[in-house]
Amino acid sequence: MVKIALLIGISQYHPDLTSLPGVEEDIKAMQRVLQNQNICGFDEVKTLLNCDRQTIVDEIEQLFSHSEKEDLLLLYFSGHGIKDEYGQLYFATSITRKDERGKLRKATAVEASFVQKIMSNSRSKRQVVILDCCFSGAFAEGLPSKDDGLVDIKNQLGGEGRAILTSSTSAQYSLDSIYTRYLVKGLETGLADIDNDGKISVEELHEYTKQQVQEAAPAMKPEIYPIKEGFKIILAQVRNNPELIYRQTVERLCAKGEISDTGRLILNTRRDTLEILESRAKEIEEEVLLPFKTYTKKLHKYEEVYSKAINSKNPLSEDTRNELKELQQILGLRDEDIIPIEDAINARFNSQKSHYIKYLKSLFICIIGVTVGVFVGYMVRPPLQTCANKEQYVLNDRISLGEEILLKQVTKSDKEAGVQAFAKGDCLTAIYQFESYRKTNPTDPEALIYLNNAKARQKGDQIKIAVSVPIGTTQSVAEEILRGAAQAQNEVNKSDGINGKLLEMAIANDNNDPTDAVQMANQFVKDTKILAVVGHNASNASIPAAYVYQKNGLVMMSPTSFAQNLSNTGNYIFRTVPDVSGMAEKLSYYAVNTARKTNILICVDSKAVDNQSFKDELIKHITSAGGKINPTNCDVSSPDFNPSAVISQAINSRADGLVLGLYIDKIKKGLAVVQANKGQLALFSSPTLYTSETLKVGKANIDGMIVAAPWHSAAFPHNPFLQKSQNLWRASVNWRTATAYDATNAIIAGLQQNITRDGLPQVLHSRNFAVDGATGKIQFSQNGDRMNNPIFLVKVKQKPGKNEYEFVPVQP
Known part of the structure; x- marks a missing residue:
């Protein structure tokens, strides 16, 4: 009798489906526990x-085709489940997409009927299927209205001696990773x-998981479909564990989320009996x-958002209702959870409203004449299209609020029309065009910033900041930074802005050039409405x-500059x-002590x-x-730089590792070094090479390269930033997006306390200042650096079965 498991995870999808970065951690966690000989074995x-x-189909067939009756076979799938227009279940793969009619291309997905057939033909009578996915009708827009969203899991996957566990029933929203x-x-x-x-039997595992999931996300309803002895399949062994006994006692005594006085006495006695330290208890x-x-x-959170919505407009619009429904799903709340909240807020609102009815009636006759006059004036004047504070814009100055397109490679007609309308002061048309453009181009951060700027201009009395990025030299890096800034702007504006004022953001292109950066800085300083700047990117520009910023008293918050001498530049620099x-x-520690590279x-x-600062620090720490x-000299800016000669000389002098610390504009030269290396020296790098370009160009030559970075999607799995960014951009993001989001959020949090140029740095330097960001809690020391800044190591790894590569976290 053998126990074999196949774990399938799909985190990256065709643009027709949302990516699920948490899947990779799911696979690793399942692999860890199943392989543990003291647990599942x-x-x-x-x-x-x-x-x-x-x-996928080859491996599924391999799993179930070569088995004996007593073998335990486990199939785990984490990803998107899809119902077609006939209600048949499919599992999405990395190539799953729609056809020209918007229907599922069935040849790109794995049909449940195939899996069932393979399992049914197997000799094994102990089979476990675990599905961590919702069963969405994502491609089935044409489903008839009578469709109830249900998937017949039992009939589509069931069979003798089989147990099927699902994270959520039918088409319910399944929270990434929680199951x-x-x-x-x-x-x-x-x-x-x-x-x-x-x-631990399959039934026990289901009951425990269901209880835990529903406590954390009540809207999810995990299910089990056991068929003929499926309940009794044993998955794990449990050793006698005092902490386990104590934990079970705690769970029993705090069924309602709190421990009573009697329960506390019981727990203290049990803790002493089991000899568990008080701190561990x-x-x-x-x-x-x-x-x-x-x-x-x-x-x-839901109560806070609903209260703001109902006080802003009652009855709620259909769009607001849809947004609240999406928030409910993201929070994992059931209808029965939110109904009492909404009823209580509605009752309060109606009670307050009733106090004004008599007063308003008494004023009606007096104001009706004025109302008619206002109405007539409204009817004869031009339509309300102009922005509340239209201004004259300077085109081709590499700075834009929405009057011109700076990201030239992502220009479309809707976006162009939006920019033209914005330049004319026609905010309503600009908003419509930018929203239309974003429906098919969700990854463009410039359009989202311009959309929010148009809304801010339409409302008037906005707060203005700027963000400076290297569009002209490395547009992909500029887009990564802009996504972080745009996401923070979008979130604060959807929450009624900064103390009721919407945030406006000017975008500037500094080309990562010192001269251009100084020029941008001088222009920002002169615009007294700008209260802070997110940027610049490279230290050479920052x-x-x-x-300039320090001399003229304007906060600069760089999300990507690493040079040590940026610290202590002044109290306006962060x-x-x-x-x-x-x-x-x-x-250095990883290279020498973990990778065992000594030359x-x-x-x-x-x-x-x-880069020079990085080299000095590397020498010290290595x-x-x-x-x-x-001793080999490797300087990519040298006029006679020859990558092949450098690698050959280094190997001849017994080098066994190579660290790349490059300027962002020198990525191509760095990759030339990597290509010349051909895997001979173990590779390590600063965060500069953490880009999509590195993966596309480097391929097998960078396989295994270790990169230091301030963020990775798996580093903060429960941080709301990741889920929000995936929903907003419909794509994965990298560390520059996360740190730019943090920089913008820090400025926003500071402006909520003081909206002056001089007052903002005082708030940011305060010991009491703190704001939660994508990389954890953000606080600043007196030199402008962030305190307790996290650093992670990631590794380049080939995607299974593909000639593609990705960055994955290095386990501690």
């Missing part, structure tokens, strides 16, 4: 990540052993109570510009990324300020860790 666990249909998280927790902690017999209690606290926070010292230390070649651009620096 599977003999073989195979993983498939982001594979095409043919690869698998509790599956793994139930197995690893032993909490799923409900009857305390030392074994508190940790266990916090873990158990966390879902209740999370649920309460979600209720409060440092000279910083002196950044949301770590300086090179911390990154060099983390990368390391450092390749930099000597003309870039932060030698401190016990390694040595290879």
Whole structure:
């Protein structure tokens, strides 16, 4: 008898479907617990990540075709499930897409009927299928109205000796990762052993996971479909564990999210009997109570948003209702959770409203004449299209609020029409055109910024900031930064802005050039309406510009500049990324002590300020860790630079590692070094090479490269930024988007306390200032650097079955 599992995860999809970055962590977590010989003890666990249909069906057939009756076979799928127009279930693959009529291209997905047939032909009578996905009708817009959203899981996948576990019923919204998280927790902690017999059956695992999921996200309803002995399949063994006994007692005594006085006495006695430290007992209690606290926070959040909506407009518009429904789904709340909230707020609102009715009636006769006059005036004047504060714009000055397109490569007719309308002061038309454009081009951050600017101009009395990016030299990097700034602007404006004033954002192109950056800085300083600047990107641009901002008293918040000498430039200068010292230390320690590389070649651009700082720090930390620096000179800015000659010389002098610390504009030269290396030296890099261009060009030559970065999608799995960014951009984002989001959010939080140029830096430097961002809590030291700045290591890895590569986190 053997135990074999196949874990399939699809996180990256064709643009027709939303990406699910949490899937990768799901696969790793399941693999970890299934392979653990002290828990599940599977003999073989195979993983498939982001594979095409043919690869997946081959592996499923392989899993079930070569088995014996007593073998335990487990198939796990994390990704999108899709119902076609006939109600048949399919599992989306990395190539799944629509046809020209908007229907599912069935040849690009794996049909449930195929999986059922393969399982039914297997000799194994112990089969477990785990589906962490919702069963959406995403491609079935033409479904008849009688369709109830249900998927007949039992008949489409069921069979003798089989158990099917699903994260959510029918087409319910399935929160990314939450289901698998509790599956793994139930197995690893032993909490799923409900009857305390030392074994965890499929039924027990389902009951435990269902309870935990519904406490954290009540709208989700995990289900189990056991068929003939499927309930009794044993998945794991549980060893006697005092902490487990204590945890089970806590769960029993805090069924309603709190511990009574009597319950506290019971727990204290049980803690002493089991000889558990008081500090550890508190940790266990916090873990158990966390879902209740999370649920309460979600209720409060919905209450806050609904209250603002009803006070803004009653009755609610259809668009607002749809937005509230989406928020409800994202928060994972059921209708029965929100109905009491809405009823209470409606009752308060109606009560307040009734106090004014008599007063308004008494005034009606007096004001009717004025009303008629106003109405007549309205009818004879031009339609209300002009912005509340139209101004004359200077075209081709590399700065735009919405009057011209700076991202030239992503120009479309709707966007052009929006820009033309904005330049004329026709905000209503601009809003319509930008919204129309974004429906088919959701990844364009410039359009979202211009859309929010048009709305701010239409309302009037806005607050203005600027963001400066290198559009002319590295547009992909500029877009990454703009997405972070745009997301923060969009979120604050949807929440009624900064103290009731919407945020307006000017975009500037500084080309990563010191002269251009200083020019932009001088223009921003002269525009007294601009209260802060997000930027600049490279340290070569940030440092000279910083002196302009400091001299003239305007906050600069860089999301991407690493040079050490940006610190202490002045009290108006801040950044949301770590300086090179911390990154060099983390990368050096890994290279020497984990990768065991002791003779390391450092390749930099000597003309870039932060690159030279990075090299100096690398030398210090590599030698401190016990390694040595290879003497070969590798300077990509040298006029006679020859990558092949450099690599050959380094290898001849026994180099075994190569660290790349490059200026963003020198990525191509860095990749030339990588190509010349051909995998001979282990690769390490600063965050500069953390780009899509690196993956596309480098391919096999960068396989295994370790990169230091301030953020990765898996580093903060429960941070709301990630889910919001995926919903907003319909694509994955990288560290520049996260740190730009943090920089913009820090400015927003500061302006909420003081909307003056001089007052803002005082707020940001305050010990009491803190704001939650994509990379955790943001606070600043007196030198303008962020305190407790996180640094992570990521690794380039080939996607299974594809000639494509991706960045994945390096496990501690």
